[in-house]
Amino acid sequence: MLDLARANSIWPMTFGLACCAIEMMSTAMSRFDLDRFGAGVFRATPRQADLMIVTGTVTRKMAPVLTRLYEQMPSPKWVIAMGNCAISGGPFVFEGQYNVIEGVDLLVPVDVYVPGCPPRPEGLLEGFLKLEEKITGKRRFPGPDSRW
Amino acid sequence: MVEKIKAELGAALGGVEIRETEYRERGYHLSCEASPGELLKAARFFDECGFYLAAIVCVDYREYLELVYIFANHSALCKTKVTLKLDPAKPAAPTLSAIFDCAYWHEREIREFYGVLFDGHPNLTYLFLHEGIDAYPLRKEQVLLADEDKKALGAFRPEEGEDTFFVNLGPQHPSTHGVLRVVLKMDGEYIQSAEPVLGYLHRMHEKMAENRSYLQFLPNPSRMDYLGAMSFNLGHVTAVERLCGIAVPDRANCVRVIATELNRISSHLLWLGAYLADLGALTPFLFVFDDREQINDVLEAVTGSRLTYCYFRFGGLYNDVDEAFIAGTKAFIERMRGRFGLYEKLVGGNVIFINRTRGIGVIEKERARKYAVSGPVLRGAGIAMDMRKAEPCAAYSEMDFDIPVGTRGDALDMYRVRVREMGTALDIIEQALARLPDGPVMAEKVPKKLKPPKGDLYHTVETPRGELGIYIVSDESDRPYRMKWRVPSFSNLMIFPELARGNLLADAVAILGSLDLVIPEIDR
Numbered sequence: 043m044l045d046l047a048r049a050n051s052i053w054p055m056t057f058g059l060a061c062c063a064i065e066m067m068s069t070a071m072s073r074f075d076l077d078r079f080g081a082g083v084f085r086a087t088p089r090q091a092d093l094m095i096v097t098g099t100v101t102r103k104m105a106p107v108l109t110r111l112y113e114q115m116p117s118p119k120w121v122i123a124m125g126n127c128a129i130s131g132g133p134f135v136f137e138g139q140y141n142v143i144e145g146v147d148l149l150v151p152v153d154v155y156v157p158g159c160p161p162r163p164e165g166l167l168e169g170f171l172k173l174e175e176k177i178t179g180k181r182r183f184p185g186p187d188s189r190w
Numbered sequence: 191m192v193e194k195i196k197a198e199l200g201a202a203l204g205g206v207e208i209r210e211t212e213y214r215e216r217g218y219h220l221s222c223e224a225s226p227g228e229l230l231k232a233a234r235f236f237d238e239c240g241f242y243l244a245a246i247v248c249v250d251y252r253e254y255l256e257l258v259y260i261f262a263n264h265s266a267l268c269k270t271k272v273t274l275k276l277d278p279a280k281p282a283a284p285t286l287s288a289i290f291d292c293a294y295w296h297e298r299e300i301r302e303f304y305g306v307l308f309d310g311h312p313n314l315t316y317l318f319l320h321e322g323i324d325a326y327p328l329r330k331e332q333v334l335l336a337d338e339d340k341k342a343l344g345a346f347r348p349e350e351g352e353d354t355f356f357v358n359l360g361p362q363h364p365s366t367h368g369v370l371r372v373v374l375k376m377d378g379e380y381i382q383s384a385e386p387v388l389g390y391l392h393r394m395h396e397k398m399a400e401n402r403s404y405l406q407f408l409p410n411p412s413r414m415d416y417l418g419a420m421s422f423n424l425g426h427v428t429a430v431e432r433l434c435g436i437a438v439p440d441r442a443n444c445v446r447v448i449a450t451e452l453n454r455i456s457s458h459l460l461w462l463g464a465y466l467a468d469l470g471a472l473t474p475f476l477f478v479f480d481d482r483e484q485i486n487d488v489l490e491a492v493t494g495s496r497l498t499y500c501y502f503r504f505g506g507l508y509n510d511v512d513e514a515f516i517a518g519t520k521a522f523i524e525r526m527r528g529r530f531g532l533y534e535k536l537v538g539g540n541v542i543f544i545n546r547t548r549g550i551g552v553i554e555k556e557r558a559r560k561y562a563v564s565g566p567v568l569r570g571a572g573i574a575m576d577m578r579k580a581e582p583c584a585a586y587s588e589m590d591f592d593i594p595v596g597t598r599g600d601a602l603d604m605y606r607v608r609v610r611e612m613g614t615a616l617d618i619i620e621q622a623l624a625r626l627p628d629g630p631v632m633a634e635k636v637p638k639k640l641k642p643p644k645g646d647l648y649h650t651v652e653t654p655r656g657e658l659g660i661y662i663v664s665d666e667s668d669r670p671y672r673m674k675w676r677v678p679s680f681s682n683l684m685i686f687p688e689l690a691r692g693n694l695l696a697d698a699v700a701i702l703g704s705l706d707l708v709i710p711e712i713d714r
Contacts, residue, residue, distance in 0.1 A: 057362065059369055060391055060710050061416035061498055064460070068496075071479035086363075098710075103320045104369060104390045107361055133409065134393050136401055140323055141392050160416075160497055 048092070048118065049177040052081040052170070055091035057111070060098025062125040062160040069163040079170055079182075088114040093173070094150070095166075099127035099134055100143040112150045120153045120177075121146070122169050129155050191266045192219045195239070199270070202235040203228050211271075217432070217648040218260065218269035225274070226284045229259070232272050233289045236261045242562045243286065244269075245648075245676035246296035247661045248304045250330045255281050255304060258661065260648055260676075264559065264568075264575045269648065276306060285311040292562040295684045302343065303328040305335070315346040318389030318713060327397055346385070348373050354382055357695070361390045367464055368709030372686075372702075374695065381698055384690040386683060392713040399673035404430050404504070404640045407673075412498040414675065415711040417460055419499045420453035421653035422711075427502040428583040429649035429660045433642040434504070442506040442631040443585040447622045448519065449489065449501060450584070451615040455526065456485040457654035458608045458615075465605070465703040466537060469546055474537055481529060488518040504640060505633035516623060523616050533609065547601035551689045551701035554599060561685040564678050565656020567705055570607045571599035577652035588625070589618045601704035608706075639668045655679050655706055679705075680712045 058066065069076050076082040085091045088111045100108055112121070123146050126132030131144035146152060153176055156169040175181045192210070199220070200208050208222040224232055233243075240263065247258040255276040262269045274283055285308040286293035297308045298317045305326045308314065319327070321344050326333045335343075348356045360371035369390035375382040395414055399407050411426045412419035424446060431438060438446075463478035486496045492515050493501040493508070501508055537543055553563065553571040568575055574593045578586045594610035596603030642664040650659045656678030663672040682705045690698045 058367070061413060063368070064416060064497055068479060068483070072476050073479070073483045099391060099393055101390060101392055102322050103392070104361065107390070111362060133413070134398070136398060138397070138401070139394055140325075140327055140397075141319075141394055162496065 045178045049174040050080045051083075052079075052093045052120075052173065053083045053085050053091050054081060054093040054095050055088055055111070055115070056084045056086050057094055058097055059100065059104070060125075060127065062097035062128070065160045065163055066095055066097050066124065066166060069166045074163040074167065076167070076170070079167070079174070081170055088112075089116065091115055092118065093120045093122065095122045095124050096128040096146045096152075097124045099132070100146050100149065101141050102143060103141070105143055105149055108146070109149050120173055121150055122154045122156060122166075122173065123147065123152045124156045124166060124169070125161055126157060126159045129157060132159060191263075191268045195268055195270065196220055198239075199232065199235060203231055213269075215432070216271075216646065217650070218271045219267075220269075221271040221273070223273050223275070229272060229274050230284055230286070230289075232261075233259070233286050236270070237289050239263075240265075240559065241270075242559045243290040243292055243296075244562060244650075244657070245659050245661065245674070246286075246293060246300065247672075247674040247676075248300045248306060248328075249663055249672045250278070250304065250328065252278070252330055254278060255306065257283055257300070257306070258646075259286075260659070260661070264573050267580055271648070281306040282309060283307075284309050287311055290562070291560045291688075292681060292684050295680070302326075305329070305333060305339070313346070314342065316343045316389075317387070318392050319343075320389065327394070328400075348375070348385075353377055359698075361387075367703075367707060370683075370707065370709050370712070372698075374690070374698070376695065379694050381690045381693055381695060384687040384698070386686065388683075388709075389713055391710045393710065395714045396673060396675065399670050401669070403668045404642075404670065405638070407670075408503075409498070409500045411675075412500055413710065414677065414714060415653060415655070415679075415708050416498055417457040417708055418453060418654040419497065420450045420501065421651060422658065423499055423502050424450050424584065425649065425651040425653070425658045425660055427504060428651065429647060429662060430504055430640065430642070432649055433645075433647050433662060433664060434640055436505050436633055436636060438506055438584075438633055439630050440585070440627045441510075441629045442633075444622050444626045445507055445511050445631065446502060446584040447586060447589065448511075448619050448626075449493070449499075451619045451622075452485050452489060452519070452522075453499070454615050454654045455612050456482050458612050459485075461608060461654075461706045462533070462537070462605075465706075466543070468699050468703040469543065471537070471540075471543065474533070477529075477532070477536070481526065484522050484525065488515060488522055491515060491518070503632070503636075505636035507631040510631045516626075519619060519623060523620060526612070526616060530609070530613065538605070538609070544602060546697075546700055547605060547704070549598075550601045550693070550697050551704055552598060552600045553685065553689070557685065557688070558599070561681065561688075563656070563682050563685055565652070565654070565682070565706075566604055566607045566611060567656065567682050567685075569593060570596035570604040570704075572596055577650050577657050581650050583649075583651055585622065586618075589621050591618050591621075601700055604704040604706075641666055641668050653678055655708065655711070656682060675714055677711045677714065679707045679709075683707055683712060 411422035659676030
């Protein structure tokens with residue numbers, strides 16, 4: 043019961059890092075309307091948030107800030123790594139790179155990965171559904187056909 | 191103008207050879223090599239003549255380091271490159287920060303990335319980088335930071351006075367639109383000084399450019415400025431085309447203009463929504479995203495992406511436009527023209543909005559020049575300067591449009607300029623659609639591996655945020671030897687500490703928003 047309540051009222055933190063933040067905003071705005079899933083209440087402080095969406099590249103200068111914000115969030119808490127940069131460093135990994143963390147999972151535990159550069163809003167919505175599935179153990183409604 | 195400057199500069203420097211260069215190939219008219227003393231003389235000369243310092247670039251040629259200063263003018267097209275050679279073992283140069291305020295920031299950047307010491311610079315501490323980096327990143331050979339250098343770079347510590355305290359605005363704050371951190375020294379509710387700390391999203395674009403070919407670098411510019419991705423893409427593509435001498439078909443040029451202007455509108459719309467959200471009005475956010483989605487639909491069909499476009503290729507376009515694109519664009523123009531009235535009612539005539547922005551963050555013309563701000567911020571200050579008119583690329587030279595300018599230079603003017611600019615962008619799109627010729631969209635015989643001839647180029651385009659300058663040095667290989675991005679938001683941010691001083695904290699947010707910053711572009 044508690045899980046159901048949590049899954050239907052995920053409060054994300056406004057944690058816009060880079061390009062993906064704009065797609066996160068699109069997801070929350072008029073057309074895609076994240077509020078349908080009870081997840082549109084973006085909080086500006088980590089103390090009121092349950093979900094951190096890491097939207098963009100994490101640099102070595104940003105890493106301590108990110109971990110501190112994660113630690114300030116009250117449990118239970120979840121993390122979505124949105125975009126290739128947050129997943130693995132994305133296009134910014136090359137020999138001799140000196141400033142990019144190659145995946146946010148090196149810093150905080152990640153629950154759902156949403157790939158794309160940037161992912162479409164539908165992709166992020168699917169990420170939210172996956173997270174709900176993880177919390178409650180069942181899916182809100184049938185997912186896409188997985189034949190291929 | 192060029193002749194006059196050449197003669198006068200020659201007289202001011204006395205005995206230094208000033209060469210005239212081919213503007214079409216190089217992007218500047220005059221060039222000269224100076225000694226440190228002559229550089230200062232030249233800077234003072236340009237300051238008196240009303241020029242602005244567009245960019246300072248450092249290039250590592252292994253045998254020597256070269257500082258490149260680009261001086262340009264708002265009223266006439268006349269660009270001069272002044273170079274200064276430095277010893278790579280102990281690079282030192284005089285600072286220009288006393289003459290041009292923007293040099294203060296450029297020099298700090300060069301100090302971190304190349305280790306050049308600027309004599310007389312008041313504050314050479316970390317701006318982008320941090321203590322975790324052991325070598326100067328952009329030097330061609332690995333040069334480690336000495337311990338005392340590290341100590342000097344890390345010397346910035348906020349110091350509290352008896353009556354003052356510090357507030358960190360960011361790096362994770364909704365009103366900074368990304369990961370900008372501003373350390374504000376507060377005296378009660380008033381700001382005594384502001385110190386931006388950058389680099390929370392430094393993604394090494396310039397280093398990457400040196401590591402890959404021109405073609406491989408294509409996706410990067412749109413990730414620098416993800417809101418004006420099309421303009422950055424256009425800048426990179428036209429710069430390389432200019433360097434290699436590739437002619438682009440008319441149709442491609444026309445479509446480039448349409449796509450770039452659509453992207454400009456979408457960028458200004460997002461600014462409008464985000465700015466008003468900063469000021470506490472959340473409703474416009476929903477309206478602008480509705481309009482933005484219409485643009486995204488149109489552009490997505492031909493470019494394949496919603497945000498980080500990579501539509502232009504060297505010599506043309508990735509994909510020809512179809513009837514659906516043209517019909518969709520026309521429908522959008524009609525819709526958008528009807529929306530301006532709504533925005534005027536919702537925002538422009540709103541008393542709270544007017545009172546929060548009128549007389550806030552006033553930029554005078556002279557100050558705008560000293561800081562080399564550009565784009566809507568410069569036009570808001572009353573200087574009619576637009577790179578689309580001054581140095582037109584693609585098909586901009588054939589378009590007829592006027593440049594909206596402000597009168598007072600405050601935050602309200604910036605808003606008005608941007609809204610009117612959306613209108614002129616619609617005019618440009620209409621003209622381009624009307625004269626869209628048939629034909630190919632890709633030049634024939636563009637080699638897969640581009641190897642531009644030896645030389646350098648300073649190329650500028652107008653992005654939604656202002657003047658984007660790209661300085662490329664080619665060494666005849668398929669990779670740029672050095673690619674410097676002079677980004678508009680960086681120059682526009684420089685003026686913020688001065689505007690914020692003495693203002694309320696709430697007004698600082700209004701000022702910061704009016705500059706329309708995109709942080710990954712500043713950090714690169």
